[in-house]
Amino acid sequence: MIARQNRVAWFFLAPGLVLLFGLLAFPILDAVRMSLQGGQGGLSFGHYSQMFSDPEFYTVAQNTAVFTVISVVAEMVFGVASALLLDAVPIFRGAIRTLFILPWAVPTIAAGVAWRWILNPNYGALDALLNQLGILHTYVGWLSSPTLAMAALIVVDAWKNTPFVTLLALAGLQTIPREIHEAGRIDGANWWQSITRLTIPLLRPVLLVALVFRTMWAFRVLDTVYILTKGGPADATNTLAYFTYTQAFQYIQLHYSATLAIFIGVCILILAAIYIRLLYSERAVY
């Protein structure tokens, strides 16, 4: 009986496993091989030492770290806040939820296009609005200043991805029984205490999932960089993934690109390992 279960199971799994090996395992091994390929075809860590002594690598890694931390924190904070807001809305909740989520539906490149148009230094809506409101008296080149360009990158990414956190947080909020907040109110908690001492701790598992997913995705940012700044000005918004891409397809440094890609992969693995650790300690508590 058990043997037959084995055979049947593998029959069902076969297509998925073919995919897993052919399109994932094999290419990953191939990338690792490329990163370790020496001059004469032998094994060599040359590309790795090249990477760790490349100043551009450190610039790019720092940019990625800054981007990831700031955008993920922003997304978590605004995402949870939006969910709490939405949860408190008494009418038209479905329609408002749809409108809250809409940025997530916009394809990344289209979002980049929309924001690029808004941030245009000559005809852009943001400059026009700020000037009309009297906040600014000149037109700013948002994407041509290193700091502002990074800020723009973060804003665009947060704009598109906060709804994801909002959705998850909302789903989590639905699982919290009303009685808990009522009990809190009876005990004299005001709304701030109710949120920080009751809601957020109860949302921990969901927030952890959102945090991990968003961190892993932010670390890989490439599309937004491509459409907004192409890594400029002067590498100010160049991120690890974008750098990896240009090394392969602009500078034709395939081996170096593979090395960078492996580095990104390892970083994400570490993040994932931290996640699993945290998640299982969560499970232990609950």
Add this chain to the structure above:
Amino acid sequence: MQGTRRKRIRPRRALARTLLAIAVLVVLFFNLAPIYWMLASSLQPVTDLLTTHPHWIPVHWDLASYRGVFSAQGQASVFLLALRNSTLVALGATLITVVIAALAGYPLARMRFRGRETVLIGVLAMQMVPQVVLLIPLFQMMRRASLLNTHLALQISYTTFTVPLAIWLMAAYFQSIPAELEEAAVIDGCSTFGAFRRVVLPLSLPGLASVAIFSVLSSWDEFLFALTFTSTSKSTTIPVALAEFVGQHHINYQLMVTGGVLATIVPAILVMVFQDRIVSGLTAGSIK
């Protein structure tokens, strides 16, 4: 006593309600303004766009840009083809994904077999692989198989990110179906696969729908593989066509925002119509 209590609470309630409404409006503004502006810009004549005093509500309405796209004139011609390509690629990738995920999710949900834990971890690991790691090897694979500039290349490559989540979702969904129904079918003489096909699948349509929606959305959004594996207008997708467009020296801003709107229509409609499916899918995949 009750009268005074109500009076004391009302102003506070009204204040809270007002603050709530303002907060909601602020969020709505920030979320919707870029989309609105992209749409409004695409519906104005070019001359109205290139100004420092934009009309926040379009004064002159003009469908010239859209007409340009749909009559495939000049620069706009590529968008129509790209729309077709994106659709075909998304549908193809989704079909493959649904089949593979339904098949693979079933034993993970129902059966005990040697290696089950490994497969589960494997599926989880698949979700973590960054696209850039796969990029060069897959590119070389596609080139060797003469699959560059084909829809198939993208449909296959997209499964690398659609299938892992899909397997997860299907396994979760199958687990929510009571096993007695399949057991009854097996007792009546069905094979495992027969029970799967006749009993489980018809009951899993909502789960399959979730998988399909996520798959279409992520395929439509995908950029890197499409950028790398396709370069002809016959095969390239909307995100690439749009990005290619913005890279030109003389950007036609109106066409750019029109392309952005066209790119957004399909996923926006999907998200609006299938909102609940999406939320339940995300919940199933995360709260476990």
